[in-house]
Structures are given as C-alpha cells and as structure tokens.
Amino acid sequence: MTGFFLTLLACLAVELPGRDSVRVAHLSAKLGAGAGLLAAIWISALAASALAVVAAGLMAPLLPGAARQMLVAFALALAALELALRRAPRAPAEPTRSAGAMLVVLLAAQITDGARLIVLALALATKVPLAAAAGGALASGAALTLAALAGAAWPAWQRLRLVRLVIAALLLGFAVVLGLDARGLLG
DSSP states (O other): HHHHHHHHHHHHHHHHHSSHHHHHHHHHHOSSHHHHHHHHHHHHHHHHHHHHHHHHHHHHOOOHHHHHHHHHHHHHHHHHHHHHHOOOOOOOOOOOOOHHHHHHHHHHHTTTTTTHHHHHHHHHHHHOOOOOOOOHHHHHHHHHHHHHHHHHGGGOGGGGGHHHHHHHHHHHHHHHHHHHHHOOOOO
C-alpha cells in the first residue's frame, strides 16, 4: 500500500500543475469535457503508467541495489527538471473532435512526462510495480479529469509557476539525497 500512496501523492503533485493538465483544460475549453476526452484521459493514464511499470520490470533484474537507487534519483531529478523547465502548450487553434486523436496526443505526452518518471522510480524503489502503476494511473486520471471539468476556469499556467518550482525543488532535493545515499556519502 505504501507504494500506491507514495505514487498517488507524488504524481498528483506533479500532474496538477503540469503541462498535461493545461493541455486538457485547453481542449475542454474549446470542445467541452465530453465522453471522448474523458475516455482519452483515463486510457492514456492507464497505458502510460503500465508502460512505465513494464520498463521498471525490465530494468530491475539488471540493476543491483545501489544502481537501482541511483536510477531512482535520476528519474526524480528528470521529473523535477521537466516540471520546472518545460513551457505550457498553446491552446490549439482548431482542436480535433476525434477521441482517437486526443488519445494519441495525451498518450504521447504522458509516456515521457514527470509523473511517468515517478511511477518508474517508485516501481523500482518500492518493488511493488502494480501498486505504483495503480497510484500513477489514478493520480493522472483524476488530475486530468479535474482539468477537463474546469476547462477555461483552470488556473493559468503563469499562476502555477511558483507551485511547479516548489514541487520541482522538493523532487530535486529527494533526488540529491537518494543519489548521495546510493554513493554511500550519507553514512
């Protein structure tokens, strides 16, 4: 259960102020939060989290304990950088009404986003990959559903910048501590 809750909370913290929530809010503002968008949100969240756990499962047997911990530190650092440095996507001029196209766009964005890096990291760290996948999928699906339901009322990206930077700093701090511990520098 710890892996599930850690992943759920970490992915919510990254996904709520993240790029994908802004992208979904733009789509919802233009098209409405219809069944197609909501289906694309949940399918992409489940598929992307499952892919992250599959990647973790492929890496885990190849890595000894310290290397696994160092990979977790790198994944958290990359998630922090993604959250701090990437800009919000622009609102689409003519968004598609195709649920399949929305699914492809959301899945492509989520496969390499910070939340999936956290799912990968916590699947490796906790050694409970299914719990990490479930926590990541639930967090991403819930955060993006909130963004879809809010639509144009979703907070502007600029107002979320401080939140993103604080969360990025916390993730980077955890990454540094894990990296130093993996190298045996913390005692």
